[in-house]
Amino acid sequence: MSRSLLLALALFLLSSQLRAQQKLHKDIAQALSSIKEFEKQTRRRDSSSTHLLGSHTESAFLARNGFYKKIDAGLQQINRKSLSFEDEINLELLRHEVQDELSDYQYKSYLNPLLTDAGFHARLASRGNTVINSRKDAEQYILLLKDIPRFVDENLQLMRTGISVGITQPKEVMLRYASSYTQHIVDAPEKSVFWKPFAKKPAAISDGDWAAFQAEAKAVVTKDVISSYQKIKEFFDREYLPKARTSLGATQFPDGKAYYEDRVRHYTTTNLTSEQVYQLGLQEVARIRAEMDQVIQDVKFKGSFKEFVYFLRNDPQFFPKTGDELLKEAAFIAKTIEGKLPALFGKLPRQPFTVVPVPEYLAPNYTTGRYSGAPITGKRAGEYWVNTFNLPSRTLYTLESLTLHEAVPGHHLQQALTQELDNLPEFRRRLYINAFGEGWGLYSEYLGHEMGLYQSPYSRFGRLTYEMWRACRLVIDVGIHAKGWTRDQAVAYLADNTALSLHEVNTEVDRYILWPGQALAYKMGELKIKEMRTKTESALKADFDVRAFHDMVLSNGTVTLAILEKMTDKFIWEQQEKAKKKKR
Known part of the structure; x- marks a missing residue:
C-alpha cells in the first residue's frame, strides 16, 4: 500500500472519529471526559506504581459517590429539548449507569463483593486470559499480578x-462455593491460571527477555497470587462463614x-414493582x-408431565458420553446457525468466536x-463456554437453545456488533444492560424456529424448558427476595416446571439468591423485543423486513427497554416514509 494511500486512509479514519465525537452534546462529552479522568485517577497511586485493579476502600467508595452525585446533578441540568435523538440515548444510558453507581453506595452493595461466579476473587481469574504480544x-x-494482594486485602476489609x-451472602449457599478460591491454591506457579499468559512466547520478545519475564512471573504468582488465595480461604473459614447470615432474601438487608x-x-429498566413482575x-x-x-401429547407419551420430565432427565440418549462430544455438538450447532444468519x-460482525469448556x-x-x-481491542476471539462438568446433568435437548442464546445470534453477535459500532461513544461500545442483552439472548432462542431448528420434539420441549426457566425466574426471584421463599421452595418450583437437570436447578437457584434482581432481565427483555416486532409487523404489514428490523434493534448497542421502544417508533416512521416515496 502506497504512503499516499495510507495517509488518505488515516485522514478518513480521523474524520470519521471526529464526526462521531461531534454528535455528542458538549455537556455529555464533558461528563464522559470527567468520568474517564476520575476512573484513571482511582488506578493511580503515585508516579511509580498503579492501582491497576482499582481502589476498593470505604473512603474510595465515598469519593466515588460524591463524584457521581456531581455528575448526575450536571446531567439533570441538560435541556433535553436541545438534544438530537442520538444524544437523548447517550444521556439516558449515561444516567442509567450513574444511577447504578449511586445505588451501590446508598444500599452499601460494595460491602458484599460476592456472587456465585463473579465475586471479586472469581473475576480476578479471568485475567488469566490476558494476551501478551509485547514487552509492554x-x-x-506482572504489575497487575503484584497489585492482587492489595486488591484482596481491601475487599476482605469491606467484607469485614x-x-x-449485617450485609453478607447466605451461609447456606456460600458453603458450596469454596472451589472458587481453593482451586487457585496450587503447589506450583505453572499450575495457576494466572501463569497461562506466559506459557507461550510471543515473536516480538527475545528468548532472553522472555526467560526473565517467566522467572519474574513465577515468583510473583507464588508470592502474590497463590498466597492471596490462601488468605481468602482463611478469611472465609475463620471469619466470614461463621458469621454469614442464615436468611436468604435481600429484604433482610x-x-x-x-x-x-x-x-x-435497574435490571428490568422499567418502573414495574416486584409484585407486578411476579404476577407477569x-x-x-x-x-x-x-x-x-x-408437545407431550404430540409425542404420544403415556404419562404425566412429571413422568415425561423424569424420562428426559434420566434416559441416556439425551446426554453426552464425553466432554469432547458435548463440545463438538455445540460447535456443529453453532456452525449450522451461522449459515442461516444472512x-x-x-449486518453481521467481523469478530469470530470459539467453543471452549468452562x-x-x-x-x-x-x-x-x-x-x-x-476485549474491545480484538486481541482474541469471543468464547462460547460450555460446561463439561458432571455430564449426566448436561442435556442435549437444550443445546440448540443454549447455543442460540450464548453464541449466535445471541450474545456473541450482539456484543461483537456493538464493539464494531464506531459511531457510538466508547462508553456505549463497552456497555452491557441485562434487560437488553439477556432479552436479546432469549429472543434469539425463539428465532431458532425461523431458522428451521428444533426439528425434534424433544429439542422443541427443550426450547420451551429454557423459556419456562426464564419465566420461572420472575416468580422465584421475587419469591426469594420479597416473599420469604425458602431455598427448597425455589428448587421445587423450578424442578416441577422445567426439564432442567436437577444439578442445573440447584446451581440456578443459588445464583438467584446471591444476585437479587438480575434473573428478571431475561424474560422482561424478550417480551419487549417481541412486542416491538409485533408492533412493527402490524404497522408495516407487507413492507416489514425482518433483516432491517433486527439491524435496527442492534444498531445502538445495548439500550434500556424504553429507548428500544423509541427506536422502534422512529424505525416504523422511517420505513413508512420510505414506502411512500417508492409509491410516488
Whole structure:
C-alpha cells in the first residue's frame, strides 16, 4: 500500500472519529471526559506504581459517590429539548449507569463483593486470559499480578465491615462455593491460571527477555497470587462463614425492601414493582406450560408431565458420553446457525468466536454455558463456554437453545456488533444492560424456529424448558427476595416446571439468591423485543423486513427497554416514509 494511500486512509479514519465525537452534546462529552479522568485517577497511586485493579476502600467508595452525585446533578441540568435523538440515548444510558453507581453506595452493595461466579476473587481469574504480544504487555501484566494482594486485602476489609452491619451472602449457599478460591491454591506457579499468559512466547520478545519475564512471573504468582488465595480461604473459614447470615432474601438487608425494588427497576429498566413482575411471571408460566403439554401429547407419551420430565432427565440418549462430544455438538450447532444468519440479519460482525469448556475452577457450581466476550481491542476471539462438568446433568435437548442464546445470534453477535459500532461513544461500545442483552439472548432462542431448528420434539420441549426457566425466574426471584421463599421452595418450583437437570436447578437457584434482581432481565427483555416486532409487523404489514428490523434493534448497542421502544417508533416512521416515496 502506497504512503499516499495510507495517509488518505488515516485522514478518513480521523474524520470519521471526529464526526462521531461531534454528535455528542458538549455537556455529555464533558461528563464522559470527567468520568474517564476520575476512573484513571482511582488506578493511580503515585508516579511509580498503579492501582491497576482499582481502589476498593470505604473512603474510595465515598469519593466515588460524591463524584457521581456531581455528575448526575450536571446531567439533570441538560435541556433535553436541545438534544438530537442520538444524544437523548447517550444521556439516558449515561444516567442509567450513574444511577447504578449511586445505588451501590446508598444500599452499601460494595460491602458484599460476592456472587456465585463473579465475586471479586472469581473475576480476578479471568485475567488469566490476558494476551501478551509485547514487552509492554508482559510488564503490565506482572504489575497487575503484584497489585492482587492489595486488591484482596481491601475487599476482605469491606467484607469485614459488611459482617458488622449485617450485609453478607447466605451461609447456606456460600458453603458450596469454596472451589472458587481453593482451586487457585496450587503447589506450583505453572499450575495457576494466572501463569497461562506466559506459557507461550510471543515473536516480538527475545528468548532472553522472555526467560526473565517467566522467572519474574513465577515468583510473583507464588508470592502474590497463590498466597492471596490462601488468605481468602482463611478469611472465609475463620471469619466470614461463621458469621454469614442464615436468611436468604435481600429484604433482610438493612433497608432491604427499598434495595430490592431498586434492583428490580435497574435490571428490568422499567418502573414495574416486584409484585407486578411476579404476577407477569405467573401468567407466562401458565402460557408456556400449555405449550409444553401440547408437545407431550404430540409425542404420544403415556404419562404425566412429571413422568415425561423424569424420562428426559434420566434416559441416556439425551446426554453426552464425553466432554469432547458435548463440545463438538455445540460447535456443529453453532456452525449450522451461522449459515442461516444472512436470512435474518443485514449486518453481521467481523469478530469470530470459539467453543471452549468452562474453566475447571468455575465448572462445579457454574451455569450450563456462558458467553465470554472478546476485549474491545480484538486481541482474541469471543468464547462460547460450555460446561463439561458432571455430564449426566448436561442435556442435549437444550443445546440448540443454549447455543442460540450464548453464541449466535445471541450474545456473541450482539456484543461483537456493538464493539464494531464506531459511531457510538466508547462508553456505549463497552456497555452491557441485562434487560437488553439477556432479552436479546432469549429472543434469539425463539428465532431458532425461523431458522428451521428444533426439528425434534424433544429439542422443541427443550426450547420451551429454557423459556419456562426464564419465566420461572420472575416468580422465584421475587419469591426469594420479597416473599420469604425458602431455598427448597425455589428448587421445587423450578424442578416441577422445567426439564432442567436437577444439578442445573440447584446451581440456578443459588445464583438467584446471591444476585437479587438480575434473573428478571431475561424474560422482561424478550417480551419487549417481541412486542416491538409485533408492533412493527402490524404497522408495516407487507413492507416489514425482518433483516432491517433486527439491524435496527442492534444498531445502538445495548439500550434500556424504553429507548428500544423509541427506536422502534422512529424505525416504523422511517420505513413508512420510505414506502411512500417508492409509491410516488
